[in-house]
Amino acid sequence: MNTMSTEQLEQxxxxxxxxxxxxxxxxxxxxxxxxxxxxxxxxxxYYRIMNIKPENPAWEDRDRLVLSKGxxxxxxxVVLAYLGFFPKSWLKTLNQNGTNLPSHVDHNKxxxxxxxxxxxGQGLSCAxxxxxxxKLNKKSYNVFCIIGDGESNEGQIWEAAMFAGHxxxxxxxxxxxxxxxxxxxxxxxxxxxxxxADKWRAFNFEVFEMDGHNWDDIYxxxxxxxxxxxxxxxxxxxTIKGKGNAEVENKVASHNIKINxxxxxxxxxxxxxxxxxxxx
Amino acid sequence: MSYxxxxxxxxxxxxxxxxxxxxxxxxxxxxxxxxxxxTNPAVCTAFPENFINVGVAExxxxxxxxxxxxxxxxxxxxxxxCFASRRVYDQITISVAYANTNVKIVGTAPGITQGxxxxxxxxxxDLAIMxxxxxxxxxxxxxxxxxxxxxxxxxxxxxxxxxxxxRPKMPVVFNESFTFDPNKATKISEGSDVTIVxxxxxxxxxxxxxxQLKKEGIKAEHLHYSSIKPFxxxxxxxxxxxxxxxxxxxxxxxxGGLGGAVCxxxxxxxxxxxxxxxxxxxxxxxxxxxYLLNKHGFNVEHIINACKDMIKCK
Numbered sequence: 001m002n003t004m005s006t007e008q009l010e011q012x013x014x015x016x017x018x019x020x021x022x023x024x025x026x027x028x029x030x031x032x033x034x035x036x037x038x039x040x041x042x043x044x045x046y047y048r049i050m051n052i053k054p055e056n057p058a059w060e061d062r063d064r065l066v067l068s069k070g071x072x073x074x075x076x077x078v079v080l081a082y083l084g085f086f087p088k089s090w091l092k093t094l095n096q097n098g099t100n101l102p103s104h105v106d107h108n109k110x111x112x113x114x115x116x117x118x119x120x121g122q123g124l125s126c127a128x129x130x131x132x133x134x135k136l137n138k139k140s141y142n143v144f145c146i147i148g149d150g151e152s153n154e155g156q157i158w159e160a161a162m163f164a165g166h167x168x169x170x171x172x173x174x175x176x177x178x179x180x181x182x183x184x185x186x187x188x189x190x191x192x193x194x195x196x197a198d199k200w201r202a203f204n205f206e207v208f209e210m211d212g213h214n215w216d217d218i219y220x221x222x223x224x225x226x227x228x229x230x231x232x233x234x235x236x237x238x239t240i241k242g243k244g245n246a247e248v249e250n251k252v253a254s255h256n257i258k259i260n261x262x263x264x265x266x267x268x269x270x271x272x273x274x275x276x277x278x279x280x
Numbered sequence: 281m282s283y284x285x286x287x288x289x290x291x292x293x294x295x296x297x298x299x300x301x302x303x304x305x306x307x308x309x310x311x312x313x314x315x316x317x318x319t320n321p322a323v324c325t326a327f328p329e330n331f332i333n334v335g336v337a338e339x340x341x342x343x344x345x346x347x348x349x350x351x352x353x354x355x356x357x358x359x360x361x362c363f364a365s366r367r368v369y370d371q372i373t374i375s376v377a378y379a380n381t382n383v384k385i386v387g388t389a390p391g392i393t394q395g396x397x398x399x400x401x402x403x404x405x406d407l408a409i410m411x412x413x414x415x416x417x418x419x420x421x422x423x424x425x426x427x428x429x430x431x432x433x434x435x436x437x438x439x440x441x442x443x444x445x446x447r448p449k450m451p452v453v454f455n456e457s458f459t460f461d462p463n464k465a466t467k468i469s470e471g472s473d474v475t476i477v478x479x480x481x482x483x484x485x486x487x488x489x490x491x492q493l494k495k496e497g498i499k500a501e502h503l504h505y506s507s508i509k510p511f512x513x514x515x516x517x518x519x520x521x522x523x524x525x526x527x528x529x530x531x532x533x534x535x536g537g538l539g540g541a542v543c544x545x546x547x548x549x550x551x552x553x554x555x556x557x558x559x560x561x562x563x564x565x566x567x568x569x570x571y572l573l574n575k576h577g578f579n580v581e582h583i584i585n586a587c588k589d590m591i592k593c594k
Contacts, residue, residue, distance in 0.1 A: 066347075107350075108380055115350060116379035119370055125340045126375060129347020136329065137351065156371070159340035166335075 004047055006215045012047070012082070013039050017244045018269075018276045019091060020074045024257065025265045027095035030103060032268070033254025034148065035075040037179040037212065037239040044218045045144060046079045049226075054084040057111040063141050064130050066115040068123025069148035069177060070104035077101050077110070081279075085112035088279040121154025123147070124174065128164050131172040131232075142226060145174045150182025152193055158203070164232040165204030172232040173225045174205070177212065179241035181252045200234040212237030247271025283424040283456075289318025289388065289447040291424045292431070296356060299435045300327045306435050309345055309357040312336045317358040317388050318447065338363045339371050345383040346375035354382055354435055360394065361387030361444065362403040365410055372442075377415040382438045390420070390444040391481060391531035392564065392572040402564025407479075408536030410442040411509045417462055418509040420444040420480030423453045426506060429460035444480050451484040453504070465512040467519070471499035474527060474587045475519040479505045479538050481531035482558075482578065489583035500587055508538055513545045520552050525590040529578050530558040553593055555586045 004012065016039050024030030046052065050063040067076055074094060081088045086100070093099040100109045104118030114130070117123040127145035134141055147157060164172055178196070180187050187193055197207045206228045210221040218237075225233035241254050247268050248254030259265055269275075283291055296319060299306045310333045314320035324331040334341045338359055345355035358364065364387040365372070376383045387406050394402040410418045417439050421427040427445070434441050453468065468483070469490050478486045483504045490500045501519050505512065520526055526546065528539040539556030546552055557578040564572070573579040 106379075115347065116374070119374040121339075122343045122346075122371055122375050125343020125371075126347035126350070128340070129344040129349070129353075130351055131347075132332070132344065133348050133351030133353055136353070156339040156343065159334075159337035160343065163334055163337065163340055163344065 009043060009047060009215055013043055014274070015276055016043065016075070016078045018272055018274070019078050019278065021245055021268055021272055022278055023074050023078070023091050023094040025259045025268050026092055029256060029258045030074060030095065031071040031255060032245070032248055032257045033181070033241040033251070034069060034177065034179065035072045036243045036245055036248070037177055037241050038072055038075045038146065039244065040213050040215060040218055041146070041175060041177070041237055042075050042079050044215065044222065046083060048219055049222055050144070051141065054112070057085055061139060061141055064114040064143045066117065066123045066127040066130070066143065066145040067105050068117050068127070068145055069120065069151050070117030070123065073101065073103055073105045076105060076113070080110070080112040086110065092280045120148065120151040121156035124157055124160040127172060128160050128169060131164070131169040132167065134171050141171070143172050145172065147174060147176050149176060149178045149180060149187050149193060152176065153191055161200065161203040161205065168230050169232045170229050173222065173235065174232065175235045175237050177239055178236050179239040181241045181255065183255050185252055197236055205232050205234040207234045207236065209236045209238065212239035213243055245271040246273060283428070284452050285449070286424060287318065287447060287449050288424060288427055288445060290322070291427055292445055293318040293322030295428050295431045296323050297326050299431065300330050303354065303435065304330070305353050306330065307332060307348060307353050307355040309334065309341050309355050311338045311341045311359045311363065313359050313388070316360070316447070317386070317445070319358065338368045342368045342371035342383070342385070343375050346379060346381040349381040349383050354384065356384045356386055358386040358388055358445065360401055361390045361406045362401050364388070365406040365442065366403060369409060373413055376440045377413050380415055380440060383440055384434050385442045386445050387442065388445045389447050392569050392576070393446060393448070393481060393531070394564065395567055395569055395572065398566035399564045404533040404559045404564065406442070406444065407508055407530070407532045407538060408540060411541065412536065415440055416509065417441045417507065419462065419507050421506060422480050422483035422504065423450050425452065425454040425456060425458045426460065429458050430506060433460045433462070446481055453483055453487060460506055462507040462510050463512060465503050465505045465515045467515065468502040468504050469500065471501035472522055473499045474501070474525050474591050475523045476500050476502045476583065476587065477505065477516065477526060477528045477538065477542055478502070479508060479530060482529040485578070485580050486529055486583055488580045489587070492580070492584055493587060498587065498591065505538065508541055511541045511545065513549070516542060516545055517550050520546055520550050524552055524594050526552060526554045527583065527586045527590055528554060528556045529583055532558055534558040534560060553590060555590050557582055557586055
């Protein structure tokens with residue numbers, strides 16, 4: 001576990017946003033909005049909370065993360081690379097032919113990815129399996145699972161929720177990236193999730209809500225969720241899609257951007273409002 | 281009671297218990313059909329920790345199994361074939377086959393054996409659709425001894441797998457000494473006039489047909505495929521070279537399953553005439569097995585006639 005100060009984390013997050021935007025723009029297209037909404041959450045998990053060994057990604061006692069909204073791969077890749085799971089030079093290969101960093105996460109390609117995901121709704125079931133296995137194996141690791149709000153339309157999410165509640169998987173902490181937008185529009189307009197917290201309570205989860213961009217709130221809420229006994233935890237993270245890049249922030253179109261030429265690239269990089277040196 | 285006298289599903293439950301005895305990582309997953317699969321009460325009382333019932337939630341069962349497998353568990357997930365294959369096709373494709381997780385999927389009551397539940401539950405596609413999936417092995421044992429050998433193989437080899445499980449008592453074809461190798465089919469009888477290829481449910485029908493053909497002086501070579509994928513091409517080619525014609529018989533659609541596999545191999549490597557018996561692109565219905573066998577044209581008499589027709593065509 002890392003002991004970075006909030007200021008240092010803030011600086012790191014700024015760099016991550018810069019790299020994520022560059023990676024996706026280089027690739028020519030990608031899920032920028034849903035990656036940027038998770039920067040503080042994924043950074044906090046890996047830098048301040050999760051028990052991991054970058055030099056040994058398969059360490060059996062590590063905490064696990066299932067990125068069920070697998071299309072947010074870029075935010076996980078940048079964090080894993082900076083922690084040393086693989087060289088930072090890989091980052092510029094996102095979605096290139098032969099890459100180890102596909103748009104949707106793949107545990108057979110990328111060190112540090114705990115579960116392949118991409119077809120929405122499936123990762124939470126897998127996370128339940130990992131959490132159940134920990135109980136059977138008498139292991140004390142936690143399983144974190146990040147789901148999308150749009151993903152929560154999937155019936156399998158609720159099958160898994162019913163299972164986790166029934167089996168009292170208190171080593172399972174689910175985080176919903178509630179940026180309130182999905183591909184076709186605002187979640188409230190496509191198919192509303194509300195009352196979201198009540199839904200999860202009804203499925204026998206201990207429910208928390210947090211500001212998904214506030215370092216202290218994220219840290220303290222996840223720590224509270226970890227201590228819950230006898231039931232799984234759901235953290236509804238209020239986030240902003242495309243956070244930190246003015247070109248896409250809080251815009252539905254940020255879900256999957258297309259970059260056709262240099263001026264598109266310049267536009268999205270300019271949206272960050274700062275320049276940095278890329279690590280590759 | 282010897283295995284000879286047992287229902288296939290009872291042997292499934294019993295064998296799972298044996299496998300759990302040897303390896304505590306073997307798990308039994310059910311989706312509210314545990315009695316139908318033969319694991320309740322056998323497995324859930326003997327190994328309650330290794331038994332997980334997810335309720336009527338097959339998609340979750342497959343994802344759960346994938347997560348368990350990532351942690352070294354060996355989950356056997358059972359449901360009726362319709363729910364164990366077509367209902368969860370994407371879950372199996374991504375969380376099992378693409379992710380290469382060591383999950384064993386067991387489709388029970390295949391094809392016409394789903395009789396009383398009728399058309400909604402009668403699945404004729406599972407061999408075809410599971411065979412089309414990269415990274416999957418697909419098996420269909422015909423009797424208790426083969427079932428036991430296949431299950432032991434599944435529990436000891438890291439391999440995403442789909443297996444059909446016939447539930448009732450089936451005529452015994454093999455014995456205790458049967459060993460399973462997914463790359464090898466079995467020659468049940470030797471002949472030179474026609475090759476009959478079967479798997480799972482249809483094997484005992486062909487055994488019967490071969491005996492009757494023999495009485496009429498026709499020598500049929502009967503090949504039984506425990507594994508539809510991988511598919512033992514060599515044995516088929518050797519046999520077809522000798523006999524010059526092939527009849528396939530399956531408790532499935534003739535599109536893409538066993539007959540499909542045979543035609544793929546022969547059309548590329550040894551073009552000979554093939555007659556595919558099985559479901560001719562149709563849905564099922566509530567009916568007895570005998571009624572459905574007769575209606576869809578793969579009872580013993582149909583097999584005999586198909587063999588004679590093929591020999592005439594040579």
